[in-house]
Amino acid sequence: MWDQIKDALYGATHRVLVGVANFLPGLLALVLAVLLSSLLGWLLGALLGFILRALDFDKRLQKWGGVALAEWSPKNSPTLLLRKAVAWTVVVLGWLVGLTAFGAGVTPQLIPHVVESLPNLGTAIIVVLLGVLLARFLCRAVLISAVNMQIQSARLLSLAVKWLVLVFAAAMALDHLRVGGDIVRLGFAILFGGIVLSLALAIGLGSKEIVSRSWERQTQSKPEPSDDALKHL
Amino acid sequence: MQDPDLTERIVPATHAPPATTAIVVGVPSCNHAGTVALVLRTAQAGLGEFGSGQSSLLVSADSHSSDGTREQVRGLRGENPLLREMGPADGAAGGASPGVEIRELRMILELALQVRARACLVLDASLTSMGAGWVAQLLRPILDDQFDIVAPCFARHKLDGGISNGIVYPLTRALYGKRVRQSLGSVFALSGRLVERFLARRVWDIEVSALGTDARAVTEAICGEYAVCQVFLGPAEHAASGPSLDLSSILAGVLGSVFDEMNRNVAFWQKVRGSEPVRWFGTPVEIGGSAPPVDAHKMWESFRLGCRTLQDVWAAVLPPATLLALKYLARDDSAGAGLADDLWARIVYDFALGYRLHVMNRGHLLRALTPLYLGWLASFVREMGAAPAQDVERRVQQLSMVYEAQKPYLISRWRWPDRFNP
Numbered sequence: 001m002w003d004q005i006k007d008a009l010y011g012a013t014h015r016v017l018v019g020v021a022n023f024l025p026g027l028l029a030l031v032l033a034v035l036l037s038s039l040l041g042w043l044l045g046a047l048l049g050f051i052l053r054a055l056d057f058d059k060r061l062q063k064w065g066g067v068a069l070a071e072w073s074p075k076n077s078p079t080l081l082l083r084k085a086v087a088w089t090v091v092v093l094g095w096l097v098g099l100t101a102f103g104a105g106v107t108p109q110l111i112p113h114v115v116e117s118l119p120n121l122g123t124a125i126i127v128v129l130l131g132v133l134l135a136r137f138l139c140r141a142v143l144i145s146a147v148n149m150q151i152q153s154a155r156l157l158s159l160a161v162k163w164l165v166l167v168f169a170a171a172m173a174l175d176h177l178r179v180g181g182d183i184v185r186l187g188f189a190i191l192f193g194g195i196v197l198s199l200a201l202a203i204g205l206g207s208k209e210i211v212s213r214s215w216e217r218q219t220q221s222k223p224e225p226s227d228d229a230l231k232h233l
Numbered sequence: 234m235q236d237p238d239l240t241e242r243i244v245p246a247t248h249a250p251p252a253t254t255a256i257v258v259g260v261p262s263c264n265h266a267g268t269v270a271l272v273l274r275t276a277q278a279g280l281g282e283f284g285s286g287q288s289s290l291l292v293s294a295d296s297h298s299s300d301g302t303r304e305q306v307r308g309l310r311g312e313n314p315l316l317r318e319m320g321p322a323d324g325a326a327g328g329a330s331p332g333v334e335i336r337e338l339r340m341i342l343e344l345a346l347q348v349r350a351r352a353c354l355v356l357d358a359s360l361t362s363m364g365a366g367w368v369a370q371l372l373r374p375i376l377d378d379q380f381d382i383v384a385p386c387f388a389r390h391k392l393d394g395g396i397s398n399g400i401v402y403p404l405t406r407a408l409y410g411k412r413v414r415q416s417l418g419s420v421f422a423l424s425g426r427l428v429e430r431f432l433a434r435r436v437w438d439i440e441v442s443a444l445g446t447d448a449r450a451v452t453e454a455i456c457g458e459y460a461v462c463q464v465f466l467g468p469a470e471h472a473a474s475g476p477s478l479d480l481s482s483i484l485a486g487v488l489g490s491v492f493d494e495m496n497r498n499v500a501f502w503q504k505v506r507g508s509e510p511v512r513w514f515g516t517p518v519e520i521g522g523s524a525p526p527v528d529a530h531k532m533w534e535s536f537r538l539g540c541r542t543l544q545d546v547w548a549a550v551l552p553p554a555t556l557l558a559l560k561y562l563a564r565d566d567s568a569g570a571g572l573a574d575d576l577w578a579r580i581v582y583d584f585a586l587g588y589r590l591h592v593m594n595r596g597h598l599l600r601a602l603t604p605l606y607l608g609w610l611a612s613f614v615r616e617m618g619a620a621p622a623q624d625v626e627r628r629v630q631q632l633s634m635v636y637e638a639q640k641p642y643l644i645s646r647w648r649w650p651d652r653f654n655p
Contacts, residue, residue, distance in 0.1 A: 140546060140597055147539050148481040148603045150531075155542050230527050230610075231393040232483055233417050233444075 029101035037094020045087035052079040117177070124173035131169020135162045160195075167191065254348040255287035256280070256372060259341030261294045261334045262358035266301040268472045269293065269358045270309055276356055277313055279368025287351070287376070292344060294319040294337035302358075319344065335446055345428045352376055353428050357419040362470035371422040374462050374514050381427040381459035384451055385418035387469040388518040391622040392527055395610045396487055398629045400581055401448060403636035407578075408495065409455045410505040412633075413463060416451040417487065420469075423450070427459050444483060445490025452494040456501045465515035484606060485599035492588040492599075503644055508637060529618070530567070532611035537563045539604025546601045550587035552654040555579060562608070571612025572605075574635035580605055581636075582643040590650055 052058075057079050096114065139162035146154030171188040174180050180187075258276050262269050273293060280289050291313065293306045306318050319340045338355060345353035352375040354368065367385075374380040397417050406412050423431070431453065454461055478486070495502065540563035548556060558576055572580075584602050588595055617625045646654065 137594065140593070143542065144546065144597055144600045144603075145481075147535075147542050148479070148600060150535050150538060152538065154538070230395060230525065231389065232396045232480060233394060233487070 026102040030098035033094045033098030033101060034091070037091050037097070041087035041090030041094070044090055045083040048086050049079055049083040052082065057082075120177055124176045127173045127176065128169055131165055131172070135165035135169070138162065138165055164192075164195065254290045255351045255376075256289040257292060257341065257345040257348065257350040257353045258289065258356065258368065259292045259294060259338070259345070259353065260356045260358050261337030261341060262298060262302050262306075263295065263334055263337070264298045264300045264302060265358035265472070266298070266305050268361055269295075269302050270305045272356055272358050272360055272363060273306065273309055273316065274312075275363045275365050276354075276368060277316075279365040282365050283369040283372065290317060290344075290348065290350075291315065292317045292319060292341055294340045296320045296337060296340075317344075338446060339432075342423075342428050342432055345423075345425070346432055349425065350428070351425050352422055353425070354422040355420065357469075357471070359471040360420075360469060361472050362468055364467055367420070367466055370464050370466065370515055371420070374464065375422055375424050378462070379424075379460065380462045380512075381424040382451060382454040382461050383422040383514075384413050384416055384447075384461065384463045385420050385466045385469075386415045386463050386513075386517075387418060387466050388520040389468060390520055390524040391620075391625040392524060392614055392617065395606070395613070396484060399577070399606065399609050399613065399632070401487065401491060402629065403578070403633035404491065404581060404585075405448070405452065406508045406633050407636040407640050408502040408505065409452060409498075410508045411455050411461055412508055412510050413451050413455075413461060415463070416448040417445070418469070419447055419471075420466075421447055421450055423454075424459075427454055427457075430457055430459075444478075444486030445488075448487070449490050449494055452491075452498065456498045462512045462514060465513065465517050467518045468520050480607075481600040481603040484603055485596055488584075488588075488599050488602070489595065492585050495585055496589055499647070503647070506640075508633075527614050527618070529611040529614040532607040532614070533567065536604050536608030536611060537566070539601075539608070543601055543604060546593070546597070547605075549592045550598065550601075551580065551583050554655050555583065559605075559608075567615075571615060572609045574632050575639055577609050577632075578636045578639040579642055582639065582646065585643070586646050586650060589647070 058077055061078050139158045142161045143154055143158035146157050151157065167188065171184050174184045258280060260269065260272055260276065265272075273291065277291055280291065293316065295303055295306065295318070303318070303320065306316070310316055310318075319337070341355060342353065352372050354371055356363070371383050371385065374383050394415070394417075397415055401417055402414060405416055431450070434453065451461065540559050544556060544560075547559070551559075555576065562570060562572065580602075584598065587593075587598050592598065613628075617628055620628070645652075
């Protein structure tokens, strides 16, 4: 009886230790790969930053007309953006190497899948980037125009436009990556439809007189009466 | 030197002009069916009254009107067979676009050069208050006194011309050192040699906006060290053609031209210190009727709204001390303290620098100045609303001197934009 218990305990311990012995090298390899890639990413990023700063890249880009990139970049610095992009690419590659070392059964399928989806991923990233640029541009344009039209809720209006464009870009990117499937499409349609409906109701019910007066002026081609008789020029 | 694209579009005249013509009077137009005939008739009468005995040519340049302006001009040919019409040979009409009048202006200058004109007068087709005497008043300084450009100074109500009084005049005076009171007159006369220079330098090749074309002409003449003078004229009333521009579009159009000129002539204005008067012709004309009522409170509220919401946009252009001063001012619900002259001058200089450095989309940048301009205007109206016209003029001169005093700030920021500016 005692021998059987002892055998069972030895067997279990043996299996656990074998499991740990099989698991540990992979885990250590993952940790090592992540640490090394982080270090390498940081080094490469720093080196790139040093070179770009020496070339006065930010100012040159501004002269070449890359204002949009500068505006989108963290702290308005395209150098910082490129530095971070390089560093994070190396870190992501390090994770992939680490995962390959960690679980031979999972990652051989993961790597080709990741490689296959890279073009889609690239397109989705471009869609998101363009969406962010457009959102920032429209947000500022709406904000300035609304303030100049003396609309008190100018900030709210500009934020609404910004998030509408961002959500639209995100929905397009997710749809392109085939993430979420119909849920994303339906979610976006409900959100967008809801906004349009609420705006239509607000205008239709709340400001019908203003709209009808404005429409009347448009159709009769009458100039809008100005309450400011001053000539500015 | 001639632009072949433009020459091709000139409609052959029924009567060819003489090989040399002393005076060319040009009217660039775009959808001005209501007023173009009046301006052309008045110009014709003015040329008759002038009677200098020199050959003259009256030209209407139009390539985009779709409201019957060209039909109006053609109708006038019966009255004046020497009237020349310039535009696309096929007669195709297009939509009105910003800068379209610049193209027409270039056509007129090309013709003036072709006929070796001694003087070229450019008139605004939207004028409804033009007098026949204006033609002689604008042309005489060129033909008799050898000036190269004549800028008009229209009679106006004391608070009118806020953009001119608060920005364009003080800025132009501080930058280029000449006191040209109204460079945004939309009417000007040029000498033959200045026409040649403008075409050679391709001054109007950058078609930014039709607004500020006149200011560009004056600036280029000053920077080329040509003789500049100004003439007092009566009030200038304009008829609206098409949808009227809102204030921020006007501001963006005018300042776009002024700031472009600043960028083009850096080497000139950085050497200029102080300013000198420019010779006047004629006598000041009093404007009749009472000044229109102005709501300064509404302007100040626009400024306060801008201060509450546009801080992030302004932060890209203005230094922290200016932003703080603006925040402090915006706490006041009446324009009690108002924008101090030195603060206002520095704001305009900072926006000029922001325009040069392209810190954001230039249209956004210029439009973001609107609430600040309204804040300045509200302060100005509060201060000068009850004052006589002479005091208002004195106040504008005082503001201009502050612009001159603040010029070292502009030069310093222009040369070292990255230097810390608290």
